[in-house]
Amino acid sequence: MQIFKRKTEIDFMGKRKLAAILSVLLVLISLGSVLVRGLSLGIDFTGGTLVEVGYAEAAELSKVRGVLGEGGFGDAQVQHFGTSRDVLVRLPPQAELASAELSDRAFTALKQAQAGEATLRRVEFVGPQVGDELTEDGGLAMLYALIGILVYVALRFEYRFALGSVIALVHDVLITLGIFSMFQIEFDLTVLAALLAVIGYSLNDTIVVFDRIRENFRKMRKGSAVEIINSSLNQTLARTLMTSLTTLLVLVALFVFGGEIIHGFAFALIIGVLVGTYSSIYVASTAVLMLGISKADLMPVVKEGAEVDAEP
Amino acid sequence: MVLVLFGLLYALPNVFDQDPSLEISGSRRATVGSATEQTVRTALDKANIAIKSTDAGDDKLLVRFNDSESQLRAKEILETTLGGDYTQALTLSTDVPGWLQTVGALPMYLGLDLRGGIHVLIDVDMDAAVSQAMERYNGDLRTLLRDEKLRYSRVAVRDDAILVSFKEAGLRDQALDVIGNEYRDLQLEALDEGEEFLVQAKMSPSEQRAVKKFALDQNITTLRNRVNALGVSEPVIQQQGERRIVVQLPGAQDPSKLKELLGATATLEYRLEDTEHSVEDALAGRVPPGSRLYQTRDGRPILLKRRVIVTGNQITDASSGFDQRTGSPMVSVSLDSQGARRMRNVTTENVNKPMAVVFIETRKDTRLVNGQPVTRKVQVEEVISVANIIEPFGRRFQTTGLDSPEEAHDLALLLRAGALAAPIDIVEERTIGPSLGQDNIDQGFASVLIGLAVVMIFMAIYYKVFGLVANMALLTNLVFIVAVLSMLQATLTLPGIAGIVLTVGMAVDANVLIFERIREEIRNGSTPQASIFAGYEKALSTIVDANITTLIAAVVLFSFGTGPIKGFAVTLFIGILTSMFTAIVGTRAVINLIYGGKRVARLSI
Numbered sequence: 012m013q014i015f016k017r018k019t020e021i022d023f024m025g026k027r028k029l030a031a032i033l034s035v036l037l038v039l040i041s042l043g044s045v046l047v048r049g050l051s052l053g054i055d056f057t058g059g060t061l062v063e064v065g066y067a068e069a070a071e072l073s074k075v076r077g078v079l080g081e082g083g084f085g086d087a088q089v090q091h092f093g094t095s096r097d098v099l100v101r102l103p104p105q106a107e108l109a110s111a112e113l114s115d116r117a118f119t120a121l122k123q124a125q126a127g128e129a130t131l132r133r134v135e136f137v138g139p140q141v142g143d144e145l146t147e148d149g150g151l152a153m154l155y156a157l158i159g160i161l162v163y164v165a166l167r168f169e170y171r172f173a174l175g176s177v178i179a180l181v182h183d184v185l186i187t188l189g190i191f192s193m194f195q196i197e198f199d200l201t202v203l204a205a206l207l208a209v210i211g212y213s214l215n216d217t218i219v220v221f222d223r224i225r226e227n228f229r230k231m232r233k234g235s236a237v238e239i240i241n242s243s244l245n246q247t248l249a250r251t252l253m254t255s256l257t258t259l260l261v262l263v264a265l266f267v268f269g270g271e272i273i274h275g276f277a278f279a280l281i282i283g284v285l286v287g288t289y290s291s292i293y294v295a296s297t298a299v300l301m302l303g304i305s306k307a308d309l310m311p312v313v314k315e316g317a318e319v320d321a322e323p
Numbered sequence: 324m325v326l327v328l329f330g331l332l333y334a335l336p337n338v339f340d341q342d343p344s345l346e347i348s349g350s351r352r353a354t355v356g357s358a359t360e361q362t363v364r365t366a367l368d369k370a371n372i373a374i375k376s377t378d379a380g381d382d383k384l385l386v387r388f389n390d391s392e393s394q395l396r397a398k399e400i401l402e403t404t405l406g407g408d409y410t411q412a413l414t415l416s417t418d419v420p421g422w423l424q425t426v427g428a429l430p431m432y433l434g435l436d437l438r439g440g441i442h443v444l445i446d447v448d449m450d451a452a453v454s455q456a457m458e459r460y461n462g463d464l465r466t467l468l469r470d471e472k473l474r475y476s477r478v479a480v481r482d483d484a485i486l487v488s489f490k491e492a493g494l495r496d497q498a499l500d501v502i503g504n505e506y507r508d509l510q511l512e513a514l515d516e517g518e519e520f521l522v523q524a525k526m527s528p529s530e531q532r533a534v535k536k537f538a539l540d541q542n543i544t545t546l547r548n549r550v551n552a553l554g555v556s557e558p559v560i561q562q563q564g565e566r567r568i569v570v571q572l573p574g575a576q577d578p579s580k581l582k583e584l585l586g587a588t589a590t591l592e593y594r595l596e597d598t599e600h601s602v603e604d605a606l607a608g609r610v611p612p613g614s615r616l617y618q619t620r621d622g623r624p625i626l627l628k629r630r631v632i633v634t635g636n637q638i639t640d641a642s643s644g645f646d647q648r649t650g651s652p653m654v655s656v657s658l659d660s661q662g663a664r665r666m667r668n669v670t671t672e673n674v675n676k677p678m679a680v681v682f683i684e685t686r687k688d689t690r691l692v693n694g695q696p697v698t699r700k701v702q703v704e705e706v707i708s709v710a711n712i713i714e715p716f717g718r719r720f721q722t723t724g725l726d727s728p729e730e731a732h733d734l735a736l737l738l739r740a741g742a743l744a745a746p747i748d749i750v751e752e753r754t755i756g757p758s759l760g761q762d763n764i765d766q767g768f769a770s771v772l773i774g775l776a777v778v779m780i781f782m783a784i785y786y787k788v789f790g791l792v793a794n795m796a797l798l799t800n801l802v803f804i805v806a807v808l809s810m811l812q813a814t815l816t817l818p819g820i821a822g823i824v825l826t827v828g829m830a831v832d833a834n835v836l837i838f839e840r841i842r843e844e845i846r847n848g849s850t851p852q853a854s855i856f857a858g859y860e861k862a863l864s865t866i867v868d869a870n871i872t873t874l875i876a877a878v879v880l881f882s883f884g885t886g887p888i889k890g891f892a893v894t895l896f897i898g899i900l901t902s903m904f905t906a907i908v909g910t911r912a913v914i915n916l917i918y919g920g921k922r923v924a925r926l927s928i
Contacts, residue, residue, distance in 0.1 A: 261775075
C-alpha cells in the first residue's frame with residue numbers, strides 16, 4: 012500500500028503566500044489569546060493545593076462543594092476527574108494557613124461529603140515560590156532547547172536553515188500554546204514537557220525536509236530555488252505523512268487509554284504533531300526561501316558532502 | 324543477536340509480578356526471628372488475611388500478599404499485635420528468581436506516581452541559619468570581652484555585622500587583638516563613628532557558606548533519623564539545589580504522619596549519673612528524689628540526676644574523629660559561652676564521675692482510636708552515651724571511650740541532630756495513593772500495548788515484508804528500552820511511560836525514512852539490491868541529524884526538568900538511542916538475511 016502511487020507533484024511553494032498569511036494569522040491569534048486570556052496554569056506554576064479523592068459511589072459535586080464551604084474552603088474549585096466517583100479539588104494558595112496542613116484539613120472535610128469510604132488518591136501541593144521557579148526553569152528550558160538546536164543546525168547546514176527551523180519551532184509552540192489558551196485547557200508541568208517534545212518532533216520533521224533540500228540543491232543542476240524546494244517537499248511528503256500518522260496513532264492511544272492525568276500531555280503532543288507537520292512543509296521551507304537561500308550557499312566546500320559526491 | 328539476548332535477559336525481571344508486601348523490622352529493643360513470623364501468621368490467620376509467602380531475612384521479615392487491600396489491612400492488624408517495637412514498611416517486592424538477581428537483573432524502579440507514596444520538597448531557611456550563627460557570636464563576644472575585662476558600651480547586630488562599641492580607642496584596639504585571636508573566622512575591622520570606637524565583626528563568606536552547608540547537612544541527617552523511625556522501605560532523602568531537601572517515601576500513605584514527624588523537635592541534655600543510689604532500688608519503685616530513671620538505647624536502665632547541666636541548644640558543633648593521644652575514636656563537642664561556663668563549674672566538682680547525654684524528641688502523633696483520630700504528644704527520651712569526666716572542661720571537650728568510629732560518627736550526628744539547624748518549610752508535596760498508582764500502571768501499560776499494536780498493524784499493511792521487519796525492530800527497541808531502564812535502575816514514572824509511547828511512534832520514523840528512500844530508488848529504476856543499499860546509505864545522515872536534534876531537546880529537558888519532566892526525558896533519550904540502533908543496524912541485518920546474496924526481481928515493500 013502506498014499513499015501516493017506515483018511521484019507527487021504538488022506545488023507547495025506556489026501557495027506559500029497563502030500559507031504564510033494563514034500562519035501569521037494563527038500566530039497572531041495565539042499570541043493575542045495568550046496575552047489577553049492567558050493560560051490556565053496548573054498548580055505546578057501558580058502554587059496551590061490539589062486533592063483528588065475517590066469515593067465508593069458516584070459523588071455529587073454540589074454536596075462536595077457544600078461540605079468544603081462549611082470547612083472554610085469556599086474558594087475551592089471542584090470537578091469530576093475521569094469517573095464520577097473521583098473528585099478533584101483545587102485550593103488556591105493561602106497565606107495564613109501552613110500549606111502542608113491545608114490538604115489534611117481539606118481531606119478531612121471531603122471524607123464527610125459522601126456516604127461510604129473515601130480514599131485519598133492524590134495530593135499535590137506546590138508552594139508559590141516553587142511555582143515561580145518552575146515557570147522560570149520551564150521558560151529557560153525552552154530557550155536553551157531552541158538555542159541548542161539553532162547552533163546544531165547552523166553547524167550542520169547553514170544559518171538560514173537554522174533560522175528557518177527555529178521560526179518553524181516558535182510557530183509550532185505558539186500555536187499549541189494558543190490552543191491551550193483559547194480553550195483554557197489546564198497547562199501543567201507535563202504539558203510543558205510535551206511542548207518540549209513537540210520542539211524535538213517538529214524539528215525532526217523539518218530536518219528531514221532540509222536534508223533533502225540541501226541534497227537537491229547540490230544534485231539538481233537545473234531549476235530555481237522554488238522548484239528545488241518544491242520537489243524536495245514532494246519527495247519527502249510520503250515520509251512526513253507516514254511518520255506523523257504513526258506518531259498520531261500512538262498519541263491517540265495515549266489520550267484515550269492513558270488516563271486522565273496524561274490527557275493534557277497527549278493533547279499538547281497531538282496538536283503539536285499536527286501543527287509541526289504543517290510547519291515543516293510550509294513554514295520552515297518558506298522561511299528559508301524568504302531568507303534568500305541559493306545554490307551557491309550549499310555547494311559542498313568541505314568533505315561534508317561526501318555521500319552526495321559518491322552519486323553518479 | 325548477542326545484544327538482543329542481553330536485552331531480553333535484563334528486561335526479563337519486569338515480567339514477574341510485584342507483590343504488595345510488608346517489611347517488618349525490629350528496633351533496638353526487639354529482634355525479628357521465627358517467633359515473630361509465627362505471631363504474624365497467627366494474627367493474620369485469625370483476621371482471615373491470606374499470606375502469599377513469607378521471607379525471613381537478617382533481622383527482617385517480608386510478608387507478601389496477593390493484593391494491596393490485604394496488605395493494608397494486615398498493617399493495621401500487625402500494628403496492634405506487634406506493638407511499637409517493630410516497624411512495618413509497605414513495599415513492593417518482586418518474584419524475580421535468585422539467578423536473575425545475581426546477574427544484577429532487577430525490575431524497573433517505579434516512580435512514586437506508579438507505586439504510590441509521598442514526595443515532599445523541603446526548603447531550609449538558610450538566612451535563619453546565618454542569623455542564628457550571628458546571634459551566637461553576639462553572645463560569645465560579650466562573654467569574651469567580659470572575661471578579658473575590656474569594658475564595652477554596646478554590642479549590637481546590624482545587617483550582616485556585629486558592632487562592638489568602646490569609649491576609648493586603646494580599649495578598642497586591645498579588643499581587636501583579643502577577638503582576632505579567639506575567633507579566627509571572623510573578619511574584623513576598626514571603625515570610628517563620632518565619639519565611639521567600634522569593632523565591626525563579620526562572618527567571612529567562606530564561613531557563611533560553611534554555616535549554610537552545615538545547616539543543610541544537619542537537617543538532612545535529622546530528617547533521615549526521623550524518617551527511618553517511620554518505617555518505610557527505601558526512603559530517599561536527598562539534597563536538591565542549594566537549599567532544598569527532597570524526601571520520598573515509596574508506599575507511604577499518610578502524609579499527615581510524615582508532616583508531624585518532620586515538624587518534631589528534639590533536644591539533648593547533659594546530666595550527671597546518680598552513682599550513689601542503686602538502679603535496682605529505683606526499678607523497684609524507690610527512685611531517689613533529685614534523680615530519675617532513664618533507659619539507654621539498648622534498653623539498660625540508668626539513674627540520672629534531675630539537674631540539667633547543658634542542653635542541646637547550647638551545643639554549637641559536634642564532630643567525630645580520633646583522639647590524638649590514644650588513637651581511639653572520639654567526638655569533639657563545642658558549647659556556647661553560657662553552656663561552657665556551666666559545664667566548667669559542674670565538671671570541676673565532679674571529676675571521675677560519669678556524665679550522660681539524654682536525647683529527647685517531641686512530636687505529635689495521630690492515631691485512629693475507635694475510628695476517631697486522636698492526636699497526642701509523644702516524647703521519646705533515651706540515654707545515648709555515658710562517659711567519665713576525666714578532667715574539668717568548658718567550651719570544647721571530647722567524649723572518648725567509644726567502641727568504634729561508626730559509633731563516634733553516630734553520636735556526633737545525634738548531638739548535632741538534636742534540633743534542626745535551621746527552620747524548615749514544606750514547599751511542595753505530592754502524594755499518590757496506591758489505588759491511583761495501580762491505575763496509572765494499568766493505563767500506561769495499556770496505552771503502550773495498544774499504541775504498539777496499532778502502529779505494527781499499520782506498518783505491516785503499508786510496507787508488507789519490510790513493515791514486518793520494522794515491527795521486529797520496534798519490539799526489540801521496546802525490549803532494549805526496558806532493559807536499559809532496568810539496568811540503570813532509572814525511575815520509571817507516568818510521563819516516562821508517555822515517553823516510551825512517543826518513542827514507539829517515532830521509532831518507526833527511521834525505518835519509514837529508509838523504506839521511502841528504497842521505494843524512491845525503485846521508482847527511479849534501480850535494481851532491488853541497489854535500492855536497498857542506496858536507501859540505507861542516503862537515509863543515514865538524515866536519520867542522524869533528525870535524531871540528534873531530538874536528543875538535544877531530551878538533554879535540555881533532563882537538565883532543567885524536575886520530577887515528572889525528568890522521567891519523560893530519560894525514556895525519550897534512551898528510546899531515541901535504542902531506536903536508532905535497531906532501525907539502522909537491526910533492520911538492515913534482517914533485510915540482508917532475507918534479500919541478501921540472491922537475485923531478487925521484486926521487493927515486498
